[in-house]
Amino acid sequence: MQDECHTDQHLVEIKVVESTCEKMPAGGTIVLKGPVVDYRRSGPICLSAANAIYPWIMLTRFGVKAPELDYDADLGGYPLVCPCGIVRFEVRELAE
Numbered sequence: 001m002q003d004e005c006h007t008d009q010h011l012v013e014i015k016v017v018e019s020t021c022e023k024m025p026a027g028g029t030i031v032l033k034g035p036v037v038d039y040r041r042s043g044p045i046c047l048s049a050a051n052a053i054y055p056w057i058m059l060t061r062f063g064v065k066a067p068e069l070d071y072d073a074d075l076g077g078y079p080l081v082c083p084c085g086i087v088r089f090e091v092r093e094l095a096e
Contacts, residue, residue, distance in 0.1 A: 009034045010093045010094070011031060011032065011033055011038075011093065011094040011096055012057055012091065012094060013029060014030040014053070014057065014090075015028075016028040016029070016089060017089065017090050018087070019087045020086045020087075021082070021084070024043075024082070024087045029042060030045055030050075032057065035061075046087070048082070048083060048084070049084075052083045053082070053089060055069075056070075056091050057091055059078070060093055063093065076093070077091050078092070
């Protein structure tokens with residue numbers, strides 16, 4: 001049986017581009033391979049922020065580039081903000 005959660009998905013980079021949160025510092029990155037965090041290439045993760053931006057993470061995991069859901073072609077990803085409004089992210093596909 002094939003594991004549907006781990007097939008035909010893209011690597012996802014979640015980059016912290018601005019932050020006033022000590023838990024998610026600017027310049028930090030989280031890398032996902034399918035639904036799994038690549039801890040070697042990832043910094044701290046705020047679960048409140050991850051939960052809030054997860055719909056866009058899923059879009060990126062499956063290669064969906066939807067301008068109506070804020071996909072920015074110039075950025076090559078989705079610009080997002082955490083629910084507290086203090087961390088700005090860019091979520092994009094990452095080449096292997």
